[in-house]
Amino acid sequence: MSSGWRHGAILAASLVVALPDFAAAFDLTGAWATSAEQCRKVFAHKGRANQLTFSNFSGVYGGGFIAEPDRLRGKFENCKIKSRKDDGQNINIIVGCASGIMVSNVQFFLKAVDDDTITRQFPGIEGMEVNYHRCKI
Template sequence: MKANAAICALAATSLILALPESAHAFDLAGAWATSAEQCSKVFARKGRANQVAFTNFSGVYGGGFIAEPNRLRGKFENCVIKSRKDDGQTINIVVGCASGIMLSNVQFFLKTVDDDTIMRQFPGIEGMEVTYHRCKI
């Protein structure tokens, strides 16, 4: 009987250790602005549902994006997340975007700095990064 319990405990431990990294995926959901101090000038709650939306002049204050479980929204873009891979501190996302009359696929490389800060990296362009801060709206 003790042998069966030991085998079950070992199997359970092995299963937990073998879980994919995506089980601990970074929570990207929320409104993200290029400047934490400008959040209230980039985003506002609007409508009967009190949803987070962009202000009229959000681009003047650095802009940003809104992340939802299955999509990313910009002021003029609406993107569906096609794939996502979390690899430690790096998140690789491929999205299909519609902006007016054009459809395109875009790949994002995001590096998590902390729970409320990420950096968009542009592979192949040395030193080009954009920092985003999670807005508490």
């Protein structure tokens, strides 16, 4: 084995260790609103536990959702994540949602724009997408 090949192998191995983990899932946890400027009008902390929830008139300010490790919550929906697949910037989530008297499965196609911005896409509907911004409240 030549010393040049050995050095090349060591360099290649060190680069693999130094590269970020691209297979890691996008951190969706937190509150997401359609307008970053409206976060404090969409979400509120309530109760003795100071739990994050929706304000009374959150829909007036664009609305949003709260993502937990195993759930997505809307103002009137509580959805359990059944499956999730991350493929680079694309996130495909299937949730089972309960709203009042009905249970349904919903599929979300999300694209991570950056750490604090995602876009919900609606395949088959040209030009239809909704941007969400992470709220730091």
